[in-house]
Structures are given as structure tokens and as C-alpha cells.
Amino acid sequence: MKYIIHKILVFIVCVFCLACNKETPFTISIQNNLNTPQVLHGINKLTLFAKENDIDIIEKDGILNIQTLLDSINLKPEAFSIKMNDDDVILTGGDATGLMYGLFDVKEQLETGNKTISDKEESPNLEFRALKFNLPWEAYRTSKTLREHTETCKDTVFWRAFLDMMAENRFNKLTLWNLHPFSKMVKTEKYPEANNFSDEEMKVWETFWHTLFKMAKDRGIETYMVNWNVFVPKEFAEHYNVSDLSRSSEKYLGKGDTSEIVKDYMRESVRETIDKYPNLTGLGITLGEGMGGMTAEEREEWILETVVAGARQAKRKIKFIHRVPLSASTGSGGSTDVSVEKLTRQTLDTLTYFDGPINIELKFNWSHGHSSTKLVKVHGGELTDTYWNPLPENYYLAWMIRNEDFFILRWGQPDFIIEHIAENVHPYVNGYYIGSETYIPAKDYITSLEGASYKYAFERQWMFYKTWGHLLYNPKTPDSYFAQAFETRFPDYGKTLFEAQSKVSKVPLIIASYWNATWDFTLYSEGMLGFNDGPPGVKLLSLETLASRTPMDPGYIGVPEFLESGKQEVKGKMTPIQLADSLYDFCNKALKEVERINPKENVDLLYEKSDIQAWAYLGLYFSDKLKSAVAYQQFINTEDKAFHREAITWLEKATEKWSKLVDVTKPVYDPVPIEHKGYRVDSNLFHWSIVQEEVEAELNWLKALDVTQNESK
Numbered sequence: 001m002k003y004i005i006h007k008i009l010v011f012i013v014c015v016f017c018l019a020c021n022k023e024t025p026f027t028i029s030i031q032n033n034l035n036t037p038q039v040l041h042g043i044n045k046l047t048l049f050a051k052e053n054d055i056d057i058i059e060k061d062g063i064l065n066i067q068t069l070l071d072s073i074n075l076k077p078e079a080f081s082i083k084m085n086d087d088d089v090i091l092t093g094g095d096a097t098g099l100m101y102g103l104f105d106v107k108e109q110l111e112t113g114n115k116t117i118s119d120k121e122e123s124p125n126l127e128f129r130a131l132k133f134n135l136p137w138e139a140y141r142t143s144k145t146l147r148e149h150t151e152t153c154k155d156t157v158f159w160r161a162f163l164d165m166m167a168e169n170r171f172n173k174l175t176l177w178n179l180h181p182f183s184k185m186v187k188t189e190k191y192p193e194a195n196n197f198s199d200e201e202m203k204v205w206e207t208f209w210h211t212l213f214k215m216a217k218d219r220g221i222e223t224y225m226v227n228w229n230v231f232v233p234k235e236f237a238e239h240y241n242v243s244d245l246s247r248s249s250e251k252y253l254g255k256g257d258t259s260e261i262v263k264d265y266m267r268e269s270v271r272e273t274i275d276k277y278p279n280l281t282g283l284g285i286t287l288g289e290g291m292g293g294m295t296a297e298e299r300e301e302w303i304l305e306t307v308v309a310g311a312r313q314a315k316r317k318i319k320f321i322h323r324v325p326l327s328a329s330t331g332s333g334g335s336t337d338v339s340v341e342k343l344t345r346q347t348l349d350t351l352t353y354f355d356g357p358i359n360i361e362l363k364f365n366w367s368h369g370h371s372s373t374k375l376v377k378v379h380g381g382e383l384t385d386t387y388w389n390p391l392p393e394n395y396y397l398a399w400m401i402r403n404e405d406f407f408i409l410r411w412g413q414p415d416f417i418i419e420h421i422a423e424n425v426h427p428y429v430n431g432y433y434i435g436s437e438t439y440i441p442a443k444d445y446i447t448s449l450e451g452a453s454y455k456y457a458f459e460r461q462w463m464f465y466k467t468w469g470h471l472l473y474n475p476k477t478p479d480s481y482f483a484q485a486f487e488t489r490f491p492d493y494g495k496t497l498f499e500a501q502s503k504v505s506k507v508p509l510i511i512a513s514y515w516n517a518t519w520d521f522t523l524y525s526e527g528m529l530g531f532n533d534g535p536p537g538v539k540l541l542s543l544e545t546l547a548s549r550t551p552m553d554p555g556y557i558g559v560p561e562f563l564e565s566g567k568q569e570v571k572g573k574m575t576p577i578q579l580a581d582s583l584y585d586f587c588n589k590a591l592k593e594v595e596r597i598n599p600k601e602n603v604d605l606l607y608e609k610s611d612i613q614a615w616a617y618l619g620l621y622f623s624d625k626l627k628s629a630v631a632y633q634q635f636i637n638t639e640d641k642a643f644h645r646e647a648i649t650w651l652e653k654a655t656e657k658w659s660k661l662v663d664v665t666k667p668v669y670d671p672v673p674i675e676h677k678g679y680r681v682d683s684n685l686f687h688w689s690i691v692q693e694e695v696e697a698e699l700n701w702l703k704a705l706d707v708t709q710n711e712s713k
Contacts, residue, residue, distance in 0.1 A: 128431025230256025
């Protein structure tokens with residue numbers, strides 16, 4: 001490989017003295033001989049930092065010199081090295097994106113006020129670091145809640161901010177999910193009836209996509225359109241008199257129209273989309289929905305005859321995402337099946353046309369990846385080793401970490417991410433997808449107080465993206481890095497906020513690991529809502545179900561098994577009492593840590609503190625409720641009233657914690673719509689104060705339980 005060196009001389013004078021005398025002339029001099037978009041983006045962010053801190057930009061003659069080199073032989077793509085040599089900083093990148101990451105790192109070091117730049121060498125641990133983003137038009141879910149994001153998601157100013165966040169946190173893949181994206185991307189010559197846009201309207205859409213894909217590429221980010229594959233636009237369905245599942249009561253479970261004209265339309269759409277958008281990296285398919293009644297063979301054949309065939313007809317090769325596992329069921333989800341896994345593996349092994357290895361995606365622990373780090377199940381159930389035994393030659397696996405569990409409260413838990421990577425990255429795994437099906441991080445309709453510094457929803461969850469992005473890139477990123485990020489935003493409180501948030505961010509992980517949920521609406525950890533035993537419906541996680549549940553995490557022991565053992569401790573397992581005590585301990589510690597924080601008029605700081613308190617009280621509620629569940633089950637087993645009184649006592653304590661949760665959240669959050677609450681109910685508004693009625697009703701039910709039994713006797 002030819003050794004290529006480009007040099008950028010970046011001279012920075014006294015940037016580190018941000019706290020010095022304001023009369024000191026702060027200057028930055030930048031000479032750029034490598035005009036790649038990624039490096040220019042990194043320099044632009046460094047320059048913007050200088051301007052925001054009253055540092056002048058001059059042409060030359062600095063004191064602290066940053067010399068930037070491109071070395072594609074000794075460094076991997078996206079890797080960088082920073083070394084101090086007297087007053088010079090030698091910044092070397094494996095490619096332009098690596099240099100961009102290095103420039104970001106220099107900026108972050110200077111933001112701390114350090115007088116020197118520390119030596120550092122970083123290289124990507126995982127090549128595939130993706131965000132899942134569901135688009136609000138032609139969406140998988142069609143509620144008003146998601147449509148609220150439409151105008152924001154059509155605004156390239158929003159995408160510029162979102163892509164900046166991705167680049168700075170080292171995410172390098174943006175996957176955009178949509179039932180049928182093509183009718184808003186191309187008006188095919190053969191099937192112009194597939195949309196009713198005028199030429200001017202179509203031009204607006206084309207400009208939007210071109211801008212989005214180019215902005216992503218300029219930041220070292222690949223873009224993928226991922227669709228559900230038998231859906232067609234209503235205009236096409238009406239013109240050609242074919243089935244339109246979007247108007248069917250069986251939108252997902254039903255069978256889409258697989259007639260020859262639909263297949264031909266799909267091929268044409270795929271081909272023209274690839275040809276029209278050269279900066280679009282690839283396409284993805286997600287078999288299941290719209291394929292009810294089709295066998296696994298028919299589903300795979302559909303993909304080969306439409307998406308794959310269309311891609312082969314295009315003028316260039318693309319990258320490809322193939323979502324697995326398929327289902328032997330005639331429904332949309334169904335269960336995993338080894339015969340289908342083998343069939344899919346056979347197909348994958350023969351798909352050698354695409355640009356580079358295929359990426360296959362599997363949901364880690366179904367729709368609730370923020371749970372146990374142990375792989376218990378994927379979408380449909382347990383998984384065999386079919387996809388990696390023997391090791392594949394033309395594809396890699398990436399885990400989908402779905403988040404259907406918290407959208408309001410801020411989250412950041414490095415230990416969970418580090419453990420997850422250590423536990424689940426194997427030779428056949430090249431990365432992760434992070435994102436939600438039921439929440440779009442675009443328009444911020446959650447922040448209710450005026451004075452916050454952010455505009456978009458993703459900015460509220462800044463530590464969520466920072467921890468996931470940086471740790472997927474480098475799982476050895478120290479806690480001090482994230483603590484410093486807090487300190488930069490909130491001087492004097494950084495370490496406290498980081499440590500407290502890290503503690504309480506374990507709360508939703510524990511709830512999900514214990515509750516053992518499946519698809520999206522079966523659990524909403526943040527609200528203590530989900531499906532209980534019995535009829536489906538999103539309700540308060542009940543005491544009865546908690547007492548009978550078999551936890552998902554194999555390291556936990558459920559109440560029935562715990563009581564059956566007759567032991568206070570069970571070797572290799574954490575009992576409900578031990579889990580409750582652990583929650584009690586770290587939640588109270590977090591509350592004590594943030595007690596001294598006085599937000600004054602800093603709205604951002606107020607939200608950070610309030611969210612930590614909210615998680616802590618939610619954890620304490622779950623702790624007390626677990627102990628109540630143990631006593632309740634003992635009462636059911638023995639009819640000993642002492643256990644009933646104990647269950648009431650613990651549930652009373654839990655109810656008090658819920659009241660404190662309401663007290664903390666009510667001043668800072670108004671009721672907001674969420675998808676979970678819209679399931680089979682009249683209102684989809686959520687707030688902990690709304691759920692409080694269920695919390696108190698359950699306590700009254702438990703208190704009345706003894707009266708009922710006495711009357712029956």
C-alpha cells in the first residue's frame with residue numbers, strides 16, 4: 001500500500017489558558033493542505049470553539065503547533081494518534097475520519113483548560129457503530145405522536161446537528177427505517193404513478209436526500225435505507241389495483257401483494273434510488289411484516305427477486321443489511337426456527353454481489369436491549385449458532401440494542417456498555433445498532449421549562465449517545481472522560497453528576513432484566529408500565545405478576561424459586577431480597593450525592609439533577625415492591641396474616657416513594673404522549689402522576705385482600 005502523508009499545520013496559542021487574564025491575546029493559526037470534508041469538519045469545530053472563547057484566528061506564527069499526518073499503513077481506518085514533541089503536537093490519522101476524531105479529541109482536551117495535550121492512541125474496536133432512526137413518514141407506527149416529528153425530520157438543519165452529534169461521538173452508520181421510502185426518493189420512469197408529487201415537490205425531496213447523504217458522508221458516516229419490503233405507496237396501489245396493506249387492519253400480519261407488477265416496481269425503485277443517490281451507502285431489508293401467509297422460502301425469494309435484483313441492475317454496488325432471523329410462522333413475528341436459520345444462512349453464503357461483507361442484524365433480548373448483558377433471546381425466541389458456526393466469510397453480525405424503555409429521563413451507564421461488549425463481541429460480530437421503534441429523537445416535546453440550552457430531543461440524552469458511541473469505538477474509554485464531559489457543562493458538579501447518573505441508570509436495566517419482556521409495548525421501564533400476566537394491555541407492573549415472574553437475567557432468581565429454596569442466599573444467583581437491598585443502597589447514595597447541587601437558574605442542571613432523583617425514587621419503588629412481592633407470595637402460600645401485613649407495609653413504603661417520584665417530576669415535566677400508552681386505551685399521555693392512581697389502587701387492593709379472605713371463611 002502506498003504510504004501517503006498530508007500535512008495540516010494548526011497553530012494554537014494559549015488556547016489552554018481560558019481562565020487566564022482576558023487581556024492575553026489568544027490566537028489560533030490554521031494551515032490546511034488536506035482538503036477532505038472530514039478533516040475540514042474537524043478543523044471547523046476547532047475553529048468554532050476558538051471563536052466561542054474569544055480566541056482570534058490568525059494566519060501563522062503560533063506557539064503550540066499541531067501537525068497533522070495521514071498514515072494509512074500503520075493506523076487502521078478511523079484510528080488516530082496524538083503525541084507531544086516539545087511544543088508540537090503530532091496528530092496522525094489512519095484516514096480522514098481518524099484525523100477528524102483526533103481533531104475532536106484535541107478540542108475536548110483544550111476545553112478542559114489543560115496547558116498541554118496528552119498523548120493518546122485510539123483505534124476502533126468495532127467497525128459498525130450504528131444508530132437506528134425511524135422516519136416519521138411511511139412509518140412503521142403511524143400515531144400522531146410520531147407524526148409530530150415530520151417537519152423537524154424534513155429540516156436539514158436538524159440533520160446537521162444530529163450528524164454532528166454522531167460524528168463527535170464516533171457513530172459511523174445512520175440507518176433510516178421506513179415502510180416504503182422509495183416513493184419519496186424517486187419518481188421512476190416506468191411507474192411515475194407511485195406518487196402524486198409535482199416536479200417541484202419531487203425536486204424538494206430529492207434535494208433533501210442529496211443534502212442529508214452528503215452531510216453524513218462529509219462526517220465519516222455511512223447511510224442506509226432500511227425498509228419493510230412488501231409495502232407499496234397508496235397511489236401505486238390505487239392506480240394498479242393491487243393490495244395496499246397500509247389501509248388494512250392487518251397491516252403487519254397480513255400478506256402484501258407479491259404480484260409481478262409489484263415485484264417489477266420494487267426492482268425499478270431500488271435501481272433508480274441507487275443510481276440517483278451516489279452518496280447513499282446501502283440498503284437494508286427487514287423480513288416479516290407484510291409477509292403473513294408466506295413461507296420462509298417465499299420471503300427469501302421475494303427479496304432476491306426485488307431488492308437484490310434491483311441492486312444488481314444499478315450502475316454501482318452498494319452495501320447491504322439483511323435482518324435476521326426469519327420466522328417459520330405465517331405472522332409477522334412468530335418464533336425462531338433452526339430450519340429457517342439454516343435456509344437464511346444458505347442464502348447469505350451465496351450473496352457475494354454486494355460491496356463488502358453483508359451486515360446481519362439481530363435484536364438483542366428482543367425489543368429491550370437495555371436489560372441483561374446475557375443473550376437470552378432475540379426477536380422470536382432463542383437463537384442457535386447457525387449464523388456463526390462455521391464462521392461466515394461474507395457477512396458479519398451486529399446486535400440491535402433496542403430502547404423502548406426510557407425516553408424522558410436522562411441515561412448513561414458505562415459499565416453496562418463495557419460489559420455488554422466484552423460479553424457479546426466475537427469474531428463474527430462487527431458492531432451494534434442503537435435506537436428505538438416507538439420514539440423518534442427529533443422534535444423535543446418533552447422539555448416543558450423555558451431556558452434549556454438545547455433545541456432537539458436527542459440533545460436531552462447527550463450522555464446516552466456519548467457513552468454508547470465512545471465505548472463502541474473504544475471500550476477502554478475511562479470514566480474520567482465522561483465525568484469531564486459533565487464538568488465541562490456543569491463546572492464543580494461534573495464528577496458528582498457522572499457518578500450519580502451512573503448509579504441510577506442501572507434502575508431501568510434491572511427492571512427490564514427482571515421483568516422478562518418481549519415486543520415493544522410489553523415493557524416501559526421508565527414508567528413501570530407493561531404487560532402483566534393475563535389480558536394484554538399496558539398497565540402498572542403488578543405485584544401479582546412480579547411475585548410470579550421468572551426473571552430474564554439468568555443471574556436473578558424469581559420469587560417462587562426463591563421461596564421454594566427456603567434459603568436466604570442461593571449460590572450463583574441474586575435473590576429478590578438481595579436485589580432489592582442493592583437497589584436501596586445505590587439509589588439512596590445517588591440521592592445523597594446530588595442533594596448539595598443547587599441548580600439556581602441553570603435549567604439544564606435542574607433537569608440533570610431532577611432526572612437522577614426520579615430514577616432513584618423509581619428504583620426505590622421497585623425495591624420496596626420486590627420485598628412486598630416476596631411477602632405477598634408467602635401470604636398466598638401460607639395464608640399467614642403476618643406475611644400479609646408485611647406485604648402491605650412494603651407496598652406502603654413503595655407508594656410513598658412513588659409520591660416522591662411525582663413530586664420530583666411534576667415541576668419539570670408535563671404529561672407527554674408515548675406510544676406505549678396508546679395501546680388499547682383512549683389517551684396516550686404519560687406522566688408518573690397519571691400512573692399514581694394505579695399505584696394507589698394496587699395498595700388498596702392489597703389491603704382489602706385480607707378482608708375478602710375473612711369474609712369467605
